[in-house]
Amino acid sequence: MTSTERPSWGEDWGIAVRVWVERAGQSILGPGRLELLDGIDRHHSISAAARQLGMSYRRAWELVQSINEAAGEPLVTATTGGVQGGGAQLTPLGRWAIGVFREAQAHLQQA
Amino acid sequence: MTSTERPSWGEDWGIAVRVWVERAGQSILGPGRLELLDGIDRHHSISAAARQLGMSYRRAWELVQSINEAAGEPLVTATTGGVQGGGAQLTPLGRWAIGVFREAQAHLQQA
DSSP states (O other): OOTTSOSSOOTTEEEEEEEEEEETTEEEEOHHHHHHHHHHHHHSOHHHHHHHTTOOHHHHHHHHHHHHHHHSSOSEEEEOSTTTTOEEEEOHHHHHHHHHHHHHHHHHHHO | OOTTSOSSOOTTEEEEEEEEEEETTEEEEOHHHHHHHHHHHHHSOHHHHHHHTTOOHHHHHHHHHHHHHHHSSOSEEEEOSTTTTOEEEEOHHHHHHHHHHHHHHHHHHHO
């Protein structure tokens, strides 16, 4: 049997691909974290982004810490309190990392 | 800042890609399992393949079970005992799945 025959490759078989941005072998940004950063960018709020994703604020906050630590410098900055009640936003590096991730993902989807 | 500028993308940043063969959303064969199946194909023995990879026989055996269960039918068959002391080999489906995985991996490496 050659590799071009398909003995029993049913419709439920497939090739899966995952792409992520990493630094020094540590994942910074994959599909799940991208959703969180997108939400933060949209709502300027970690808690609003978390709510949208059905995620606890604590979990979202921990993810942001992990992302920032893995990147070596912040992709998200957050302030608490103040007149506006705090807020969060992407840094230029964060915005750029998202762009790189999306380009890589689109490139691989074509391939 | 546009996404073409690179605020601080050091040499230790990169894009990582993982590809695997899945069935019904469950992973059958990724890079690690490929090594095990390659070893089984080379040595016709799960224990020899495990030894080569510095893996316990028990772990290798469990991986083979997981692979076969995820695939819905065996990619590896093993016999125990007998004059030859048992042995293991890839099924045609196993050989074919490896080929598909390698093709996908090569395709993505080009992209």
